Amino acid sequence: MTALLEMRRISKTFPGVKALDNVSLEVREGEIHAICGENGAGKSTLMKVLSGVYPTGSYDGQIVFDGQVADFRTIRDSEDRGIIIIHQELALVPQLTVAENIFLGNERATRGVIDWPQTFSQTEALLAKVGLRATPGQLVDSLGVGQQQLVEIAKALSKNVRLLILDEPTAALSESDSQALLDLLLELKAQGVTSIIISHKLNEVRRVADSVTVIRDGASISTIDARGGDLTEDRIVRDMVGRDMANRYPERERRAGEVVFELKNWNVWHRDHRDRQMIRDLSMTVRAGEVVGIAGLMGSGRTELAMSVFGESWGRGISGQALMHGQPVDLSTVDRAIKAGLAYVTEDRKTLGLILDETIRRNTVLANLDAVATRGVVDEARETEVAEGYRRTLRIRTPSVFQKVMNLSGGNQQKVVLSKWLFTNPEVLILDEPTRGIDVGAKYEIYSIINDLSREGKAVVMISSEMPELLGMCDRIYVMNEGRFVGELEGHRASQEAIMSLIVRE
Structure with a gap:
């Protein structure tokens, strides 16, 4: 089986942080390749390099796709080559129909006029392919999360996808919806579609992956071939965290x-x-x-x-x-x-639990501002002291409590939510x-x-x-x-x- 994708010694640096350090990745044509690692290990950064979010010149290393060196300067460049990424936060417009979402930015049109019969007939074919029982004219807002995930995959298939990248595709799905999605990935594999799946659910990784690459602290640690019989959860965990977790x-x-x-x-x-x-x-x-x-x-x-x-x-x-x-x-x-x-840590930390554009310091005290204020004025020194205390106690990995929450990994964001509610005692x-x-x-x-x-x-x-x-x-x-x-x-x-x-x- 030949390599469809090679990422060679990829390094990416942000101010003060080396996010990727000589990461190499090889994905064979027609396989499902899983990428595992702790939050903040560099998985999403690597996929943003691949998809052109971080353009050529902003990183070191080389991407070879289908035997040719790839210089992706925009997401459009990677999509034109058949590389489609589906992010954990779905990029759908709730108020538009299924058909409109599938062909958004890729409209079936002649001289600027959308051909609706063609759009609807192609949508029906794509929905049948992904196994979604919905109509082209149905609003996306009326669909469940699992069904919306299938709309995203149908959207990818409409662009003649060769490499499908899914970032935590089952994180918000029920067990039955997760199994249906994994079955679909196996069906797409049988049809010749190559996939990369980023997931923390190791049982799902073991079920569908042909090979697994583990990334830790911005470096590629290992690549495990499932066909060799070495793909166990304990092996993946050991490589992810750098120690055994009996x-x-x-x-x-x-x-x-x-x-x-x-x-x-x-x-x-x-x-x-x-x-x-x-x-x-x-x-x-x-x-x-x-x-x-x-x-x-x-x-x-x-x-x-x-x-x-x-x-x-x-x-x-x-x-x-x-x-x-x-x-x-x-x-x-x-x-x-x-x-x-009472305190309630919501299941949706990004929408209901945190103000992502605010600092760790500000988020930590939000539910109990009276405790850090005098006559209605927040004492910033006290605010910093409280946030620093929880940063140490809960081991929040961050250089400073002045860091914006959006820049933290999922695990560290969850610790900030816990800090916020623990501060209410x-x-x-x-x-x-x-x-x-x-x-x-x-x-x-x-x-x-x-x-x-x-x-x-x-x-x-x-x-x-x-x-x-x-x-x-x-x-x-x-x-x-x-x-x-x-x-x-x-x-x-x-x-x-x-x-x-x-x-x-x-």
Whole structure:
């Protein structure tokens, strides 16, 4: 099998930081090649070099594509050669139709006039190819995340793609949507499409990848050929983090104290569809020092529950009773929820958890400005002191708390979100997908932080789509389906099979 792509000794430097240091990569024609590495290892930077985001001349090294040296000065240059990248944050226009999105910038037109019959017929063919049951005239906004991912792939296929690059394609997908997408990649491979997939989900990498390149601290560490039988999760992890990780979940002593937080008969209706009830007569308890998990399929109501509890941030017609230490509390606004002792780390840190264009310092104190202000004026020295304290305690990798959050890796961004809420000194911390989109090394650090919080007597609620994570971290697990708890399992008795049997039984 010949090499379709060779990236030879690529180096890329930003002011004060060497992002890539002599990285070499070879991708064979017709294979699925995975790139793994911790957040901040240089994976996305390497793909931006390849796709022309960082043009020729802004880096050292050489790109050879299909036997010819490539000088990509723009993204258009790489796309003209058949290299298409699909970023983790999808580049779709929600208010346009599926057909308009697929051919945006690549319109089927004659003398400046769009040929709509041709556009729609080609869209139908592309949708059939990727297995998406949608109509060309359907608004993208009406599609789920998994379906939107398929629209992006259809868009790539419309440009006669030869090398498809997918950056964390399943990070925001349900398990069923993830499996469908991986199946599609295998189908495209059978049709001759070469793919590069960047992923932190090592089980998915092992399922589809023919070879894996591991990048650590801006350097290529190893390339593993799956056909040789050496492609194990332990091998990938060792190369990613530079050490063995025999246990993916840190040990902790499980000690549950008194009941800190309780919900009784909690009901929530959909905020837009007035006849749709999302949470039904739900009751739960969380104890001091306890990590309680909530398992369930996508759409089961887990996030809706968390947001409705945290200041009624989502839903309408909310009823039921919330108690802290046995006493009723008012959670009707975010401010009241914070004062009651609750904090909520959202599943979408970039949109709802952080102000990306602001510094680490400013983001850290956002939820508790009164603590760093005098008569309404923020004390910047105190603000810096607080941020520095959390930077050290949570081991946020950054040269300065004056760094903008957008420049941090996903794992370090998540630590800033945690800092923001820990500064409110909560008694109950709700974590919604706390390790989504971060690497195995950063996950371990987040897990260690959760263990430290439980040891301090904090009550932690963890919502996760990764069942091994819930099994590895939680004392108890509530199983949720269609807005109700359909079972409760003690951590030492729980298993993936037990959780799924409770879901499918309903």
